[in-house]
Amino acid sequence: MIIGDRKSLTEILDMIKDCRSILITGCKGCVTVCNVGGLKEVQVLASSLKIARKKEGKSIAIEENLLERQCDPEYIAELADVVHRYDAVLSMACGVGPQFLAEAYPTQKFFPAINTKFFGGATGHGVWEERCAGCGSCVIHNYDGLCPVSRCSKSLMNGPCGGSANGLCEISKDVVCIWDRIVKKKMEQGRLADLLTVMPAKDWSTSRDGGPRKSIREELTQ
Amino acid sequence: MDTFEPQIVAFCCKYCAYAAADLAGSMRLSYPPNVKIVQLPCTGRVDIFHLLKAIEDGADGVYVAGCLEGECHFLKGNLRARKKVEYVKRTLVELGIEPERVEMYNLSSAMGPRFAEIAREMTDRVRELGPSPVKAEAFA
Numbered sequence: 034m035i036i037g038d039r040k041s042l043t044e045i046l047d048m049i050k051d052c053r054s055i056l057i058t059g060c061k062g063c064v065t066v067c068n069v070g071g072l073k074e075v076q077v078l079a080s081s082l083k084i085a086r087k088k089e090g091k092s093i094a095i096e097e098n099l100l101e102r103q104c105d106p107e108y109i110a111e112l113a114d115v116v117h118r119y120d121a122v123l124s125m126a127c128g129v130g131p132q133f134l135a136e137a138y139p140t141q142k143f144f145p146a147i148n149t150k151f152f153g154g155a156t157g158h159g160v161w162e163e164r165c166a167g168c169g170s171c172v173i174h175n176y177d178g179l180c181p182v183s184r185c186s187k188s189l190m191n192g193p194c195g196g197s198a199n200g201l202c203e204i205s206k207d208v209v210c211i212w213d214r215i216v217k218k219k220m221e222q223g224r225l226a227d228l229l230t231v232m233p234a235k236d237w238s239t240s241r242d243g244g245p246r247k248s249i250r251e252e253l254t255q
Numbered sequence: 256m257d258t259f260e261p262q263i264v265a266f267c268c269k270y271c272a273y274a275a276a277d278l279a280g281s282m283r284l285s286y287p288p289n290v291k292i293v294q295l296p297c298t299g300r301v302d303i304f305h306l307l308k309a310i311e312d313g314a315d316g317v318y319v320a321g322c323l324e325g326e327c328h329f330l331k332g333n334l335r336a337r338k339k340v341e342y343v344k345r346t347l348v349e350l351g352i353e354p355e356r357v358e359m360y361n362l363s364s365a366m367g368p369r370f371a372e373i374a375r376e377m378t379d380r381v382r383e384l385g386p387s388p389v390k391a392e393a394f395a
């Protein structure tokens with residue numbers, strides 16, 4: 034799923050400083066699962082913003098809302114009747130949400146309440162880790178299921194680099210060197226010889242380097 | 256400020272703090288009437304939102320009172336509650352409000368006197384801090 038973190042209250046308060054009324058809209062998709070933009074987080078943000086305003090002796094009207102998904106126009110359309118009642122809309126979805134909203138309602142102002150970070154999963158309660166960088170041409174079968182694109186700091190196709198020490202990456206003591214894991218897994222599985230094959234440089238044109246991407250499924254288009 | 260009587264909301268677990276409040280009553284121990292108690296089946300039930308809502312609606316102080324650490328009926332409810340209290344403290348700091356207005360306490364059902372002491376401690380602390388800057392009446 035898509036993982037993000039909520040922006041600081043300071044940043045959000047600055048975004049909405051001129052607003053007397055806002056709509057906060059969450060999303061039942063990824064951001065609900067990673068506890069950053071679901072119903073509960075909408076309530077917590079609304080209450081925090083009201084506390085901040087009351088502290089300054091000012092008021093703010095906040096409507097709380099939750100959409101099925103903010104990455105599908107049919108759900109965005111559900112806001113048609115309410116979206117213009119407010120000075121602005123704060124979206125708690127990933128970066129897709131406020132963009133779909135802004136495209137659907139061009140005269141309204143939309144602010145992102147979330148910093149969208151990566152594609153990943155939960156590795157423990159309250160902990161999420163990156164697993165995929167959406168490179169557009171998956172190669173993890175060559176690395177026993179461990180992705181060097183998203184999990185090696187240098188996205189090396191042939192590793193490790195000289196910075197790998199004690200299983201950790203040279204960039205930080207908190208970052209595992211995925212190449213250390215790949216080599217160890219290959220050794221455990223008796224497949225170390227696989228690494229004698231030099232992998233060609235990756236074609237990054239399927240990734241962000243090829244510009245904005247699109248996926249068209251002809252059998253579904255109307 | 257002499258006349259300031261803080262409004263305090265205490266979220267109390269029924270297995271410990273709430274029972275301790277009962278015991279304090281039967282022992283005829285007095286504690287400040289400023290504290291309004293909300294009974295919970297376990298402090299694990301308390302949500303960040305409940306604590307914030309109390310502050311938003313004008314409480315000068317809020318605390319959660321659960322079982323002694325390691326003695327939660329539901330194993331970890333009180334440890335989770337502590338983390339939520341810490342989150343709310345961080346939120347208050349970010350908003351420029353004293354984090355001491357929110358606190359986590361642990362006690363057992365046999366600690367009636369400790370319940371009264373906590374109520375006094377929190378009331379004194381909040382009286383010292385003064386009225387919450389979030390007071391509803393400040394709100395035009």
Ligand code: SF4
Nearest residue numbers: 165166168171172180
């Ligand atoms: S190789 Fe590319 S598509 Fe496959 S997991 Fe890594 S980043 Fe994602």
Ligand code: SF4
Nearest residue numbers: 185193194197202210
């Ligand atoms: S130390 Fe490991 S993870 Fe870090 S850049 Fe080098 S190979 Fe990649």
